[in-house]
Amino acid sequence: MKTRLLVAVLLTGIFSATVAADTWRGQVTPYVWMPSLAGDIRPTSSAPTLSTRQSFGDILDELDAAFFLHATARRDRLVLFGDISHASLSTSASLAPGVSIEGRARQTSLTAAAGYQVVQAPDLSVDLLAGARLWRARASVDVPALGLSAAESERWVDPLLAARLRSDFTADWSAIVYADVGGFGVGSDATWQAVGSLNYRLNDALYLSAGYRHLELRYEDNGTRLDIEMSGPLLGATWRF
Numbered sequence: 001m002k003t004r005l006l007v008a009v010l011l012t013g014i015f016s017a018t019v020a021a022d023t024w025r026g027q028v029t030p031y032v033w034m035p036s037l038a039g040d041i042r043p044t045s046s047a048p049t050l051s052t053r054q055s056f057g058d059i060l061d062e063l064d065a066a067f068f069l070h071a072t073a074r075r076d077r078l079v080l081f082g083d084i085s086h087a088s089l090s091t092s093a094s095l096a097p098g099v100s101i102e103g104r105a106r107q108t109s110l111t112a113a114a115g116y117q118v119v120q121a122p123d124l125s126v127d128l129l130a131g132a133r134l135w136r137a138r139a140s141v142d143v144p145a146l147g148l149s150a151a152e153s154e155r156w157v158d159p160l161l162a163a164r165l166r167s168d169f170t171a172d173w174s175a176i177v178y179a180d181v182g183g184f185g186v187g188s189d190a191t192w193q194a195v196g197s198l199n200y201r202l203n204d205a206l207y208l209s210a211g212y213r214h215l216e217l218r219y220e221d222n223g224t225r226l227d228i229e230m231s232g233p234l235l236g237a238t239w240r241f
Contacts, residue, residue, distance in 0.1 A: 022075065029070040031236030033085075033213055035059070038229050041103055043139045043152040045223025050103040050141055056232055064088040064106075070236070077117040079127045081162070085109045106138045113162055113180075122168075129162040133182060133191070137219075137226060152224050156187035172201045176211075188219035188226075197234070207238040 034056045042049040066087045073080040088106040113131025138153040162180035169175070176199060181192040197211030214231040 024073055024075045025240070026073040027071065027238050027240045029209070029236045029238040031068050031070060031209070031234050033066075033068050033232060033234045035213070035215075035230040035232030037089075040225060040227045041105055041139050041141070042223070042225040043141055049225065050101055052103070059089055068234075074117075077120060079115045079117055079129060079164075081111070081113040081115070081127075081129055081131065081164075083109075083111040085111075100143070102142045104138075104140045108136045110134045111160065111180075113160060115162070124168070125166045127164040129160075129164065129180075131160050131162065133158045133160055133180075135187070135217075135219075139224070139226065154219070154221065154224055154226075156219070156221075158182040158187040158191055159184060174199045174201075176209075183218070188217055190216075190218045192216055195234075197236070199238070205240050207240070209236040209238060210234070211236075 036053075036055050037059055038053040040049050040051050067084070068086075069084045071082045086108045089104070111131065111133040113129040115127050115129030115131075117125055117127050119126035134155075134157050136153070136155045140149070140152075142149045160180045160182035162178065164176065164178045166174060166176050175197065177194075177196045179192070179194045181190075182188075183190040193213065193215040195211060195213045197209045199207050199209045201207050211234050212232070213234050214229070216229045217226055219226040
């Protein structure tokens with residue numbers, strides 16, 4: 001009787017663990033990114049290059065629209081990752097005394113990746129992922145004094161390799177570090193980013209985050225050039241389900 005009871009308890013435990021392992025878990029994080037911008041933008045080979053360096057305050061004055069959303073899903077050690085970024089802004093600079101150059105840039109990126117949790121400990125996890133980032137960029141440059149105007153839209157896909165580390169300090173506090181690198185000359189010449197955040201658990205379903213993100217892109221094709229760096233703090237809220 002005791003043997004049957006022990007077997008029944010063990011089978012129940014194994015079944016419960018299997019169900020838990022086979023259950024999908026997800027989280028969605030809308031966030032606000034407040035970056036500075038530096039780099040060169042050239043829509044076509046015949047257009048002048050707009051070199052710019054702006055703080056977040058400058059960007060905020062010229063920002064037309066922005067949207068950022070991050071999501072992950074997990075099943076046992078399988079990891080799915082996604083991120084959407086969109087920003088549109090206008091800027092201007094001096095080409096020569098009395099001659100101004102006006103530029104507009106719109107960038108949308110969609111990142112999707114899948115991977116495996118190679119480290120799974122109570123207070124530490126490490127994911128390795130591979131995927132792709134779809135870019136859509138439109139840039140335009142105008143020099144009103146010279147009657148010059150040029151605009152171009154580009155769309156390409158960059159392969160990516162990524163890693164994500166999560167460390168739990170306490171039951172309520174944790175840190176996440178994410179980094180990816182891609183392009184490899186397939187889409188852009190090169191792109192990479194690094195993100196770090198400190199997270200606080202309000203309850204089992206809701207977390208608040210503060211951190212920093214740096215993104216670089218080097219793209220040149222048929223005269224179009226995008227050579228930009230964006231860095232700045234971020235704030236987010238995560239809903240787990």
